Amino acid sequence: MPKTLVVLTGPTGIGKTSAAIKIARHFNTEIISADSRQIFKELSIGTAVPTKEELSVVKHHFIQTHSVTENYNASRYENDALQLLEQLFNNHEILLLAGGSMLYIDAVCKGIDIMPDVDPEIRASLKKQLETDGIESLRLQLKKLDPDYYITVDLKNPNRIIHALEICLMTGKPYSSFRTNPNKQRPFSILKFGLNCDRDILHTRINNRVDQMLREGLIDEAQGVYSQKQLNALNTVGYRELFAYFDGETTKEKAIELIKRNSRRYARKQLTWFRRDPEMNWFEPGQANEIIEFIESELNKHEQNR
RNA sequence: GGUGCCAUAGCUCAGUUGGUAGAGCAACGGACUGAAAAUCCGUGUGUCCCUGGUUCGAUUCCAGGUGGCACCA
Numbered sequence: 001m002p003k004t005l006v007v008l009t010g011p012t013g014i015g016k017t018s019a020a021i022k023i024a025r026h027f028n029t030e031i032i033s034a035d036s037r038q039i040f041k042e043l044s045i046g047t048a049v050p051t052k053e054e055l056s057v058v059k060h061h062f063i064q065t066h067s068v069t070e071n072y073n074a075s076r077y078e079n080d081a082l083q084l085l086e087q088l089f090n091n092h093e094i095l096l097l098a099g100g101s102m103l104y105i106d107a108v109c110k111g112i113d114i115m116p117d118v119d120p121e122i123r124a125s126l127k128k129q130l131e132t133d134g135i136e137s138l139r140l141q142l143k144k145l146d147p148d149y150y151i152t153v154d155l156k157n158p159n160r161i162i163h164a165l166e167i168c169l170m171t172g173k174p175y176s177s178f179r180t181n182p183n184k185q186r187p188f189s190i191l192k193f194g195l196n197c198d199r200d201i202l203h204t205r206i207n208n209r210v211d212q213m214l215r216e217g218l219i220d221e222a223q224g225v226y227s228q229k230q231l232n233a234l235n236t237v238g239y240r241e242l243f244a245y246f247d248g249e250t251t252k253e254k255a256i257e258l259i260k261r262n263s264r265r266y267a268r269k270q271l272t273w274f275r276r277d278p279e280m281n282w283f284e285p286g287q288a289n290e291i292i293e294f295i296e297s298e299l300n301k302h303e304q305n306r
Numbered sequence: 307g308g309u310g311c312c313a314u315a316g317c318u319c320a321g322u323u324g325g326u327a328g329a330g331c332a333a334c335g336g337a338c339u340g341a342a343a344a345u346c347c348g349u350g351u352g353u354c355c356c357u358g359g360u361u362c363g364a365u366u367c368c369a370g371g372u373g374g375c376a377c378c379a
Binding site: 100 | 332333334335336337338339340341342343344345346347
């Protein structure tokens with residue numbers, strides 16, 4: 001019987017945490033979080049990390065294990081998660097990868113290309129170039145250094161151009177030469193589940209959850225990391241809107257409205273990404289039992305084919 | 307009960323000297339490989355309250371109705 005990684009994902013606020021715990025308990029296994037923000041120990045209310053009780057019921061990995069001051073990213077996550085999976089599969093037939101970070105999930109399931117780590121100084125200088133000379137100067141530089149990528153890249157998206165230039169400048173080779181689209185083979189099979197529900201219901205859940213976060217002390221939590229607001233890890237829904245309020249750029253009420261709106265938009269963006277994945281099996285948030293049945297029937301199919 | 311004003315997108319409201327309509331916000335769709343809760347691109351989604359009348363043609367003008375608001379009783 002092959003080792004199986006069960007992936008559970010869906011938009012923010014849909015109810016992944018409780019469904020994941022039900023599924024993990026049923027299979028007596030552990031949860032590998034695929035959440036690019038819950039990984040930071042300074043953030044808990046605004047990222048809706050599982051409660052202490054939830055964490056005590058099922059062992060979770062990658063929850064509040066790193067500091068916002070670290071440069072964490074999808075590639076590091078791929079390496080860390082694969083290493084952990086290899087270890088945990090020694091004792092488990094099934095493991096559960098649960099979270100909403102689209103790229104992190106793809107990094108584990110399909111892999112991303114191997115590239116050098118970005119030098120923060122090069123990034124900073126390219127950012128400065130963007131500010132002073134404009135995006136056109138970055139485009140021209142990219143056209144010279146990587147004409148192939150220049151043709152396919154979204155020329156209006158500064159982050160994409162900057163990253164390509166970073167790699168070109170650091171390696172002396174075109175960024176596109178690293179982009180081999182690996183689709184790496186994994187030593188386990190993968191079953192993907194997406195949670196979704198009626199959009200109005202999702203929006204209500206998201207809005208209510210933001211109100212709940214505020215009651216739990218989100219503003220104090222944001223205040224606690226306010227001095228580090230320039231860090232990428234804090235360029236996060238729920239925090240940056242409050243930073244704008246702390247800066248006096250907006251009112252508290254407007255900041256709260258923006259947190260809700262941006263959470264809704266984030267959920268939509270997640271759904272756009274997940275929808276295009278043909279391997280995704282869609283369920284409603286209350287259907288943990290149906291998902292469990294689905295997993296068991298898939299495992300049985302494997303048994304019969306042996 | 308009477309008089310006046312209003313009724314247009316999910317919301318707040320423009321507008322059409324009569325040729326079926328547009329802003330803001332909200333919403334929706336998409337891209338995505340080392341920043342991904344990031345970054346970027348795209349889209350008006352409409353019984354112009356209802357029923358009649360005038361008109362080649364009514365969301366626009368007229369009458370009645372319905373609902374809301376204000377004032378007078």
